[in-house]
Amino acid sequence: MLAVDIQSLMQMGGFRLTKWISNNRQVLDTIPESERAHTVVSLDPDDILLCERALGVNWKVNNYEITFKIKIADKPLMRRGILSIVIAIFDPLGLVATVTLRAKVIVQDPCRKKLGWDGVIPQKEHKDWQR
Incomplete structure:
Protein backbone atom coordinates (compact mmCIF):
# COMPACT_ATOMS: atom_id res chain seq x y z
CA MET A 1 0.00 0.00 0.00
CA PHE A 68 -12.28 27.72 7.25
CA LYS A 69 -13.23 29.47 10.45
CA ILE A 70 -13.11 33.18 9.92
CA LYS A 71 -14.09 35.52 12.72
CA ILE A 72 -14.97 38.94 11.45
CA ALA A 73 -14.53 41.04 14.53
CA ASP A 74 -16.48 44.21 15.01
CA LYS A 75 -13.71 46.58 13.95
CA PRO A 76 -14.09 50.20 12.88
CA LEU A 77 -14.34 50.70 9.13
CA MET A 78 -10.92 52.25 8.76
CA ARG A 79 -7.83 50.94 6.98
CA ARG A 80 -6.40 49.71 10.26
CA GLY A 81 -9.57 47.81 11.25
CA ILE A 82 -10.07 46.21 7.85
CA LEU A 83 -6.41 45.22 7.59
CA SER A 84 -6.48 43.57 11.01
CA ILE A 85 -9.38 41.39 9.87
CA VAL A 86 -7.81 40.53 6.51
CA ILE A 87 -4.40 39.53 7.89
CA ALA A 88 -6.02 37.34 10.55
CA ILE A 89 -7.18 34.91 7.82
CA PHE A 90 -4.60 32.14 7.69
CA ASP A 91 -4.69 30.54 4.24
CA PRO A 92 -1.26 29.06 3.42
CA LEU A 93 -2.69 27.05 0.52
CA GLY A 94 -4.41 30.05 -1.09
CA LEU A 95 -7.80 28.33 -1.10
CA VAL A 96 -9.76 31.47 -0.22
CA ALA A 97 -7.53 33.86 -2.16
CA THR A 98 -10.44 35.01 -4.31
CA VAL A 99 -12.05 36.45 -1.20
CA THR A 100 -8.96 37.70 0.60
CA LEU A 101 -7.50 39.31 -2.52
CA ARG A 102 -10.63 41.41 -2.94
CA ALA A 103 -10.41 42.49 0.70
CA LYS A 104 -6.73 43.41 0.28
CA VAL A 105 -7.62 45.63 -2.67
CA ILE A 106 -10.13 47.41 -0.44
CA VAL A 107 -7.27 48.10 1.99
CA GLN A 108 -4.96 49.31 -0.80
CA ASP A 109 -7.33 51.83 -2.41
CA PRO A 110 -7.35 54.26 0.56
CA CYS A 111 -3.57 53.88 0.72
CA ARG A 112 -3.27 55.00 -2.90
CA LYS A 113 -5.44 57.99 -2.05
CA LYS A 114 -3.02 58.82 0.81
CA LEU A 115 -5.70 58.42 3.50
CA GLY A 116 -4.52 57.83 7.08
CA TRP A 117 -4.75 54.55 8.96
CA ASP A 118 -7.50 55.81 11.22
CA GLY A 119 -9.41 57.91 8.71
CA VAL A 120 -12.86 56.88 7.53
CA ILE A 121 -12.67 54.93 4.28
CA PRO A 122 -14.48 56.29 1.20
CA GLN A 123 -18.08 55.27 0.55
CA LYS A 124 -17.14 53.02 -2.40
CA GLU A 125 -14.73 50.92 -0.31
CA HIS A 126 -17.24 50.92 2.54
CA LYS A 127 -19.90 49.39 0.24
CA ASP A 128 -17.38 46.91 -1.19
CA TRP A 129 -16.40 45.83 2.33
CA GLN A 130 -20.04 45.39 3.39
CA ARG A 131 -20.63 43.22 0.32
Whole structure:
Protein backbone atom coordinates (compact mmCIF):
# COMPACT_ATOMS: atom_id res chain seq x y z
CA MET A 1 0.00 0.00 0.00
CA LEU A 2 1.16 3.53 -0.77
CA ALA A 3 1.11 4.65 2.88
CA VAL A 4 3.54 1.87 3.86
CA ASP A 5 5.81 2.70 0.91
CA ILE A 6 5.85 6.38 1.88
CA GLN A 7 6.74 5.51 5.48
CA SER A 8 9.60 3.29 4.31
CA LEU A 9 11.01 5.94 1.98
CA MET A 10 10.83 8.62 4.62
CA GLN A 11 12.55 6.36 7.17
CA MET A 12 15.42 5.85 4.72
CA GLY A 13 15.94 9.61 4.83
CA GLY A 14 15.76 9.70 8.61
CA PHE A 15 12.20 11.05 8.83
CA ARG A 16 9.30 9.57 10.77
CA LEU A 17 5.78 10.38 9.63
CA THR A 18 3.21 10.62 12.40
CA LYS A 19 -0.36 11.78 13.02
CA TRP A 20 -1.72 9.89 10.03
CA ILE A 21 -5.37 10.26 9.13
CA SER A 22 -7.40 9.12 6.17
CA ASN A 23 -11.03 8.82 5.18
CA ASN A 24 -10.24 5.31 3.96
CA ARG A 25 -10.46 2.69 6.73
CA GLN A 26 -8.18 0.24 4.82
CA VAL A 27 -5.40 2.83 4.73
CA LEU A 28 -5.78 3.53 8.45
CA ASP A 29 -5.59 -0.19 9.22
CA THR A 30 -2.09 -0.31 7.68
CA ILE A 31 -0.85 2.46 9.99
CA PRO A 32 0.17 1.50 13.55
CA GLU A 33 -2.05 3.14 16.18
CA SER A 34 0.95 4.94 17.64
CA GLU A 35 1.47 6.73 14.30
CA ARG A 36 -2.17 7.79 13.79
CA ALA A 37 -3.70 11.14 14.67
CA HIS A 38 -5.06 11.17 18.23
CA THR A 39 -8.66 11.41 16.99
CA VAL A 40 -8.27 8.13 15.11
CA VAL A 41 -6.57 5.96 17.71
CA SER A 42 -9.66 4.81 19.58
CA LEU A 43 -12.19 4.73 16.73
CA ASP A 44 -14.15 1.62 15.88
CA PRO A 45 -14.48 0.79 12.17
CA ASP A 46 -18.03 2.18 12.12
CA ASP A 47 -17.20 5.45 13.89
CA ILE A 48 -17.31 8.73 12.06
CA LEU A 49 -13.94 10.44 11.81
CA LEU A 50 -13.73 13.89 13.28
CA CYS A 51 -12.56 17.17 11.87
CA GLU A 52 -8.77 17.54 11.70
CA ARG A 53 -6.69 20.68 11.34
CA ALA A 54 -3.97 20.62 8.72
CA LEU A 55 -1.98 23.58 7.38
CA GLY A 56 -4.30 26.07 9.00
CA VAL A 57 -7.53 24.68 7.58
CA ASN A 58 -10.16 22.34 8.96
CA TRP A 59 -10.54 19.01 7.16
CA LYS A 60 -13.76 17.07 7.65
CA VAL A 61 -12.29 13.65 7.04
CA ASN A 62 -15.36 11.56 6.18
CA ASN A 63 -16.77 13.75 3.44
CA TYR A 64 -13.40 15.21 2.40
CA GLU A 65 -14.46 18.81 2.97
CA ILE A 66 -12.06 21.63 3.72
CA THR A 67 -13.50 24.47 5.77
CA PHE A 68 -12.28 27.72 7.25
CA LYS A 69 -13.23 29.47 10.45
CA ILE A 70 -13.11 33.18 9.92
CA LYS A 71 -14.09 35.52 12.72
CA ILE A 72 -14.97 38.94 11.45
CA ALA A 73 -14.53 41.04 14.53
CA ASP A 74 -16.48 44.21 15.01
CA LYS A 75 -13.71 46.58 13.95
CA PRO A 76 -14.09 50.20 12.88
CA LEU A 77 -14.34 50.70 9.13
CA MET A 78 -10.92 52.25 8.76
CA ARG A 79 -7.83 50.94 6.98
CA ARG A 80 -6.40 49.71 10.26
CA GLY A 81 -9.57 47.81 11.25
CA ILE A 82 -10.07 46.21 7.85
CA LEU A 83 -6.41 45.22 7.59
CA SER A 84 -6.48 43.57 11.01
CA ILE A 85 -9.38 41.39 9.87
CA VAL A 86 -7.81 40.53 6.51
CA ILE A 87 -4.40 39.53 7.89
CA ALA A 88 -6.02 37.34 10.55
CA ILE A 89 -7.18 34.91 7.82
CA PHE A 90 -4.60 32.14 7.69
CA ASP A 91 -4.69 30.54 4.24
CA PRO A 92 -1.26 29.06 3.42
CA LEU A 93 -2.69 27.05 0.52
CA GLY A 94 -4.41 30.05 -1.09
CA LEU A 95 -7.80 28.33 -1.10
CA VAL A 96 -9.76 31.47 -0.22
CA ALA A 97 -7.53 33.86 -2.16
CA THR A 98 -10.44 35.01 -4.31
CA VAL A 99 -12.05 36.45 -1.20
CA THR A 100 -8.96 37.70 0.60
CA LEU A 101 -7.50 39.31 -2.52
CA ARG A 102 -10.63 41.41 -2.94
CA ALA A 103 -10.41 42.49 0.70
CA LYS A 104 -6.73 43.41 0.28
CA VAL A 105 -7.62 45.63 -2.67
CA ILE A 106 -10.13 47.41 -0.44
CA VAL A 107 -7.27 48.10 1.99
CA GLN A 108 -4.96 49.31 -0.80
CA ASP A 109 -7.33 51.83 -2.41
CA PRO A 110 -7.35 54.26 0.56
CA CYS A 111 -3.57 53.88 0.72
CA ARG A 112 -3.27 55.00 -2.90
CA LYS A 113 -5.44 57.99 -2.05
CA LYS A 114 -3.02 58.82 0.81
CA LEU A 115 -5.70 58.42 3.50
CA GLY A 116 -4.52 57.83 7.08
CA TRP A 117 -4.75 54.55 8.96
CA ASP A 118 -7.50 55.81 11.22
CA GLY A 119 -9.41 57.91 8.71
CA VAL A 120 -12.86 56.88 7.53
CA ILE A 121 -12.67 54.93 4.28
CA PRO A 122 -14.48 56.29 1.20
CA GLN A 123 -18.08 55.27 0.55
CA LYS A 124 -17.14 53.02 -2.40
CA GLU A 125 -14.73 50.92 -0.31
CA HIS A 126 -17.24 50.92 2.54
CA LYS A 127 -19.90 49.39 0.24
CA ASP A 128 -17.38 46.91 -1.19
CA TRP A 129 -16.40 45.83 2.33
CA GLN A 130 -20.04 45.39 3.39
CA ARG A 131 -20.63 43.22 0.32
